[in-house]
Amino acid sequence: MSEIVRIYGNISKFDMRSVLTDFANGLQYRSLWMAFAANEIQARYRRSILGLAWIVVSYLMLVGAIVLFFGSFSQMSQVDFVLYVALGFAGFQYIVGNISDGCDVFRASTAWIKSTPLPYSVYVYIRIVRSVFPFLLHMATALIVMAFMGWRPDWGALNVIPALAIFLIVSPPIQLMFGLIATRWEDFSHLVSAVTRLLFFLTPVMWVYEEQGGLRYYVATANPITHFLEVFRAPLLGQPFPFHSWAIVVGFSVLVWIAAIIVGALMRRRLPFWL
Amino acid sequence: MPHVYVENVSLTFPLYSANAVPTTRSGKDDAPNIIRNKSGRLIGVKSLTDVDLELNSGDRLAIIGANGSGKTTLLQVLAGIYPPDEGYVEIRGTCTNLININLGMQADVTGNENIMLRGLAAGHRREEIEEQREQIAEFSQLGEFLDMPVRTYSAGMQIRLSFAIATAFKPEILLLDEWLSAGDAAFKARAVERMNSFVSEAGILVLASHSKALLQANCNRAIWLERGRVRAKGEVENIWDAYIEDQAKRRA
Structure with a gap:
């Protein structure tokens, strides 16, 4: 067994490498964050009769309601619109869930941060697993329901795989950055929850932005979440490959990573003192 | 071989607050480890100042000191929970800590x-x-x-x-805080026995406590912390007596 050597101290005020090492070291604790996330998911539904089925039921209720009330506003065919809303909502929930989860990722893990020298990214990965699980359930539900309604995918649907990959790639920096800022300044999490509520209307989940003109079109195209939904939704809807949205999504993801590394380099070291 | 090396470690606990902490005192009679900014607001507490320490395998260190002397903070620095502001800490070997009983369990x-x-x-x-x-x-x-x-x-x-x-x-290095004495007598006896068997396997133990019996039963060295500084190092017995004498003097 190789000897374990840990060195604390000699830390500079701006340490970008420590952010990347933290992300990398956290990956080695895969079985820990899997076990953690599984426990948390089970604990949440342990005392309910429907249990995990609630994830599917509440999702179907919301998608059903949106389709009923907003379906007539769109020129899409009924079947396409159901899939449009169902996928859009699943993707939206995942991305915005990462943002709002991120705000309390460290506060909720105070007990562990104050008692174990684990990489902080472990807590981020727990949260990501915990939101990937309902996301995949939502997606599977949407596709099964749609298959019954006569929807058939083509080969282009495989383009959803890189979209799912970019969803995963962008989650850790989002959570780290929002987590650090919200732990330091509590006002930030209030601001974020106010903004995410707005985002539900500003993001084309219930409405189709290509059909809109003026302000709505402008807001939707300026909103990066629109493009994340687009790269995920378009392949399954059989639409042409969204080059423009992909360019924005990749560029935005790079920016998020750079921002997270800078925020992490400045703030990560002080995290245990803020809890 | 497990090894603990601490050089010149200092740590200031920053105080954060959205609203200004009202200054009720002038600050003239502050303890020397209280840090204020120019306008007199409390901005931090210096919990550890220039702490040096070296432990080798078989060392069982007692940390003695009054409440707020930095015992727990020192353990937390050794455990890698708080990074020191200044100085250097090197821990060789697997290290486990039991610093706060309520922490680290999923309820x-x-x-x-x-x-x-x-x-x-x-x-x-x-x-x-x-x-x-x-x-x-x-x-x-x-x-x-x-x-x-x-x-x-x-x-x-x-x-x-x-x-x-x-x-x-x-673990090769075990860090324990005061709470161990919260167990009942039977548990304490078994815990001491287990710690002894563990340390005889050439481990390092660091134990902070206010119980002379517990420290004497488990430790072979001691340090005395006062306001975050090491006031004395030596035999458990001697350091404990000096500490008690000092406490008595303060009361008088």
Whole structure:
């Protein structure tokens, strides 16, 4: 067994490498964050009769309601619109869930941060697993329901795989950055929850932005979440490959990573003192 | 071989608040480790100042000091929870800490699941944890309670489980805070026995406590912390007596 050597101290005020090492070291604790996330998911539904089925039921209720009330506003065919809303909502929930989860990722893990020298990214990965699980359930539900309604995918649907990959790639920096800022300044999490509520209307989940003109079109195209939904939704809807949205999504993801590394380099070291 | 090396470590606890802390005192009669900014607001407490320490295998260190002298903070720095502002800490060997009894357990999951989580967090593989499960259950004497959520445990039961998990994997370095003395007499006796067997395997123990009996039974060296500084180092007996004498003088 190789000897374990840990060195604390000699830390500079701006340490970008420590952010990347933290992300990398956290990956080695895969079985820990899997076990953690599984426990948390089970604990949440342990005392309910429907249990995990609630994830599917509440999702179907919301998608059903949106389709009923907003379906007539769109020129899409009924079947396409159901899939449009169902996928859009699943993707939206995942991305915005990462943002709002991120705000309390460290506060909720105070007990562990104050008692174990684990990489902080472990807590981020727990949260990501915990939101990937309902996301995949939502997606599977949407596709099964749609298959019954006569929807058939083509080969282009495989383009959803890189979209799912970019969803995963962008989650850790989002959570780290929002987590650090919200732990330091509590006002930030209030601001974020106010903004995410707005985002539900500003993001084309219930409405189709290509059909809109003026302000709505402008807001939707300026909103990066629109493009994340687009790269995920378009392949399954059989639409042409969204080059423009992909360019924005990749560029935005790079920016998020750079921002997270800078925020992490400045703030990560002080995290245990803020809890 | 396990080794602990601490050089010139200083740590200031910053105080954060959205609203200004009203200054009720002039600051003239502050303790020397209170830090204020120019306008007199409290901005931090210097918890450790220039602490030096070196421990080799077989060393069992007692940390002695009044409340607020930096005992727990020093343990937390050794555990890697708080990075020091200045100085250097090098820890060689597997290190486990039991610094706060309430921390690091998931209240909503069972004792058995917590054994798994803590084992994984300490970097062990699932099979290794399964191998230790039986003896953890035996030492903790929790029986069927291991299948119940930890939130149903009494404080004593939690201590037994935490201690059993922390010592099960034979860490080379064990950091313990005061709370051990919260257990009942039978548990304390068994804990001391377990610590002795563990330290005879050439481990390092660091124990902070206000109990002379506990320190004497477990430690062979002592340091005395006062307001975050090392006031004295030496034999447990001598340091303890000096500390008690000093406390008595202050009361007089």
